[in-house]
Amino acid sequence: MRKRILSLSRAVCMLCLLTMTSCSAADFPAAGSGADHEAESLAAQATGFTDVPQDAWYADGVTYCQSHGIMEGTGSDIFSPETEVTRAMLATTLYRMSGSPAVSAPPDFTDTKPGTWYGDAVAWAAEIGVIAGYGNGVFGVNDPATREQAVTILWRYAGKPTGGTEEVFSDAGSISSWARSAFHWADTAGILDGMTEERRCVPQANIRRGELAAMLYRYLTGGHMEQNGQILVAYFSATGATKALAEYASDILNADLYEIVPEVPYTTDDLNYNSNSSRANQEQSDPSARPAISGGVSNMEDYDVVLLGYPIWHGQAPKVISTFLEHYKFTGKTIVPFCTSHSSGIGSSDMELHTLAPGADWRSGRQFAGGTTRETMEEWIGGLDLRTENVPEFDFETKTVTLNSGYIMPLNGLGTYSLTGETCVSSASAALERGVRLIDTAHIYGNEAEVGQAVRESGIPREEVFVITKLYPNQFANAEGAIDEALEKLDIGYIDLLLLHHPGTGDVEAYRAMERAVAAGKVRSIGLSNWYVEELEEFLPQVSIPPALVQNEIHPYYQENDVIPYIQSLGIVVQGWYPLGGRGHTAEPLEDEVISGIAAAHGKSSAQVILRWNLQKGVVVIPGSSNPDHIQENTELYDFELTEAEMARINALNRNEKHDWY
Numbered sequence: 001m002r003k004r005i006l007s008l009s010r011a012v013c014m015l016c017l018l019t020m021t022s023c024s025a026a027d028f029p030a031a032g033s034g035a036d037h038e039a040e041s042l043a044a045q046a047t048g049f050t051d052v053p054q055d056a057w058y059a060d061g062v063t064y065c066q067s068h069g070i071m072e073g074t075g076s077d078i079f080s081p082e083t084e085v086t087r088a089m090l091a092t093t094l095y096r097m098s099g100s101p102a103v104s105a106p107p108d109f110t111d112t113k114p115g116t117w118y119g120d121a122v123a124w125a126a127e128i129g130v131i132a133g134y135g136n137g138v139f140g141v142n143d144p145a146t147r148e149q150a151v152t153i154l155w156r157y158a159g160k161p162t163g164g165t166e167e168v169f170s171d172a173g174s175i176s177s178w179a180r181s182a183f184h185w186a187d188t189a190g191i192l193d194g195m196t197e198e199r200r201c202v203p204q205a206n207i208r209r210g211e212l213a214a215m216l217y218r219y220l221t222g223g224h225m226e227q228n229g230q231i232l233v234a235y236f237s238a239t240g241a242t243k244a245l246a247e248y249a250s251d252i253l254n255a256d257l258y259e260i261v262p263e264v265p266y267t268t269d270d271l272n273y274n275s276n277s278s279r280a281n282q283e284q285s286d287p288s289a290r291p292a293i294s295g296g297v298s299n300m301e302d303y304d305v306v307l308l309g310y311p312i313w314h315g316q317a318p319k320v321i322s323t324f325l326e327h328y329k330f331t332g333k334t335i336v337p338f339c340t341s342h343s344s345g346i347g348s349s350d351m352e353l354h355t356l357a358p359g360a361d362w363r364s365g366r367q368f369a370g371g372t373t374r375e376t377m378e379e380w381i382g383g384l385d386l387r388t389e390n391v392p393e394f395d396f397e398t399k400t401v402t403l404n405s406g407y408i409m410p411l412n413g414l415g416t417y418s419l420t421g422e423t424c425v426s427s428a429s430a431a432l433e434r435g436v437r438l439i440d441t442a443h444i445y446g447n448e449a450e451v452g453q454a455v456r457e458s459g460i461p462r463e464e465v466f467v468i469t470k471l472y473p474n475q476f477a478n479a480e481g482a483i484d485e486a487l488e489k490l491d492i493g494y495i496d497l498l499l500l501h502h503p504g505t506g507d508v509e510a511y512r513a514m515e516r517a518v519a520a521g522k523v524r525s526i527g528l529s530n531w532y533v534e535e536l537e538e539f540l541p542q543v544s545i546p547p548a549l550v551q552n553e554i555h556p557y558y559q560e561n562d563v564i565p566y567i568q569s570l571g572i573v574v575q576g577w578y579p580l581g582g583r584g585h586t587a588e589p590l591e592d593e594v595i596s597g598i599a600a601a602h603g604k605s606s607a608q609v610i611l612r613w614n615l616q617k618g619v620v621v622i623p624g625s626s627n628p629d630h631i632q633e634n635t636e637l638y639d640f641e642l643t644e645a646e647m648a649r650i651n652a653l654n655r656n657e658k659h660d661w662y
């Protein structure tokens with residue numbers, strides 16, 4: 001139960017940390033003390049530091065910060081988690097987090113000098129306004145930073161996002177007024193995990209290195225979307241039919257795959273179902289048969305969901321599945337059985353297994369024929385709704401979603417691809433007049449200035465409008481300049497959400513520039529467009545701030561049923577471009593019999609049905625239009641709901657047919 005032990009130890013240590021009394025360095029074996037040499041070396045093996053036990057509540061943070069070059073040890077195998085963090089250290093950590101950008105001027109404080117280990121960091125922190133000096137020419141390099149200072153500094157670095165307003169801490173009264181918004185944000189974003197439970201934040205306590213590592217880790221990896229809800233696809237397959245489907249499932253879900261391999265493999269004779277004396281038949285008729293399994297799953301506690309695949313043998317699961325189920329603890333886990341068979345249905349085979357893992361939440365099983373296609377598996381898995389833990393929640397009352405950056409974004413907006421000049425201004429104005437508060441533009445559309453003009457001329461308070469723009473790959477080499485250019489063209493103060501238009505040379509560096517723009521308050525949230533599973537898997541470990549949103553082509557004929565749940569499971573909002581099929585391709589989906597039939601049943605248009613289908617899949621929509629009637633129609637998406645059966649019928653229209661090349 002690694003995750004549970006971890007969270008328990010987090011809670012306990014947070015309590016110590018909050019009281020700031022008992023949880024001192026003495027609680028952990030001091031390096032070289034010989035007190036518990038074995039424990040030390042185990043800790044060192046796990047975290048690389050003898051003073052950071054593997055199950056310390058901040059251990060993940062230390063490992064993350066060290067491996068990302070954000071914090072180093074204080075010795076070759078010492079991290080000093082209890083050491084207080086000075087203001088110079090804090091500046092240095094954020095500076096590293098920001099990719100150590102070049103600074104234009106040396107530090108301008110009486111207590112800092114160029115050439116010191118913190119010189120550039122202090123100059124940078126002051127320059128971008130993340131850590132100002134004391135106002136008397138002193139930076140306070142050696143002064144310890146308090147928790148409220150650290151939280152506020154991180155909040156500024158994050159671009160001062162808004163959080164809730166509720167007072168969640170019982171000692172909220174002792175938070176300095178300048179730190180209140182920062183604590184609200186940090187709590188909402190899950191950066192102070194553990195504190196909230198105890199309801200005390202002890203703002204004036206000095207922050208320690210272990211705490212800082214944990215806080216930065218949660219911030220950088222999206223604290224509130226801690227990676228749980230992992231899925232395992234476990235299967236037994238004697239002749240390969242179940243194996244093929246299990247492999248599809250693991251690929252679709254991006255889940256781990258485990259083959260249940262009997263210690264003694266089944267020979268062809270063993271599988272002869274016509275012979276009463278064959279091994280398979282003997283086992284199936286023996287209630288106590290438990291064929292041994294070779295190897296096993298060492299981290300079963302990491303999985304919250306297990307898809308369990310098996311062939312049907314005489315109407316039941318092979319007995320090796322019983323061996324598997326009895327071997328592990330499945331209490332609290334969801335098990336989803338699936339089987340392949342020649343002609344039998346799943347019958348009672350899944351129900352019979354329930355007694356072997358009684359604490360599990362068993363879902364209804366499903367039978368597939370051997371040779372079932374990946375598309376069929378995608379449809380089935382899509383309907384299971386398995387990855388829900390971290391999925392950003394759509395609020396259909398307020399018609400908004402809260403991004404992992406803490407900012408709130410409308411669920412429907414206007415796309416402006418191919419709208420230029422006056423048409424773009426009038427379309428964006430028409431949308432704003434009709435209540436649309438989300439507008440999507442891009443450098444390559446050549447209409448950022450027009451979108452900005454419409455926003456300014458609307459008279460709507462800036463905070464109420466959400467503008468997305470994108471850097472094109474030919475801008476990646478000078479992303480900083482490109483961001484300034486976008487800001488200038490838009491001329492609306494800041495960019496709500498900046499995306500990379502599609503993968504290209506220098507995209508990681510460009511993303512890092514966007515991270516710095518967040519720190520500088522130029523951009524509030526950042527994300528990606530046209531990034532799919534493989535691209536994300538490669539990209540995400542290289543960046544610090546998780547994308548708030550990924551915008552991809554999504555419509556009934558190109559549904560991305562494997563990509564959407566993967567992105568959402570990371571706590572990232574999915575937005576679809578070309579929701580109605582895209583320019584030149586809208587007629588077919590709008591006239592599609594399934595869609596128009598559903599539309600007629602609801603007294604809605606086909607376009608509204610498609611947009612609603614997107615919303616119910618957790619996909620934000622930005623249909624493009626210059627027609628005020630269509631723009632109006634595209635906003636009326638919240639007075640009806642598609643049934644599960646209607647959703648399934650639209651899901652079945654998928655053809656994996658892309659309408660653009662990205």
Ligand SMILES: Cc1cc2nc3c(=O)[nH]c(=O)nc-3n(C[C@H](O)[C@H](O)[C@H](O)COP(=O)(O)O)c2cc1C
Pocket residue numbers: 236237238239240241242243271272273280281310311312313314315316340341342343344345369370
């Ligand atoms: C011993 C044995 C018993 C079987 N009993 C049934 C059965 O009752 N009904 C059925 O439709 N198929 C039955 N089959 C066929 C398998 O369920 C089917 O071929 C399955 O897809 C094989 O999966 P695998 O390749 O993953 O092992 C049986 C096969 C064997 C070897």
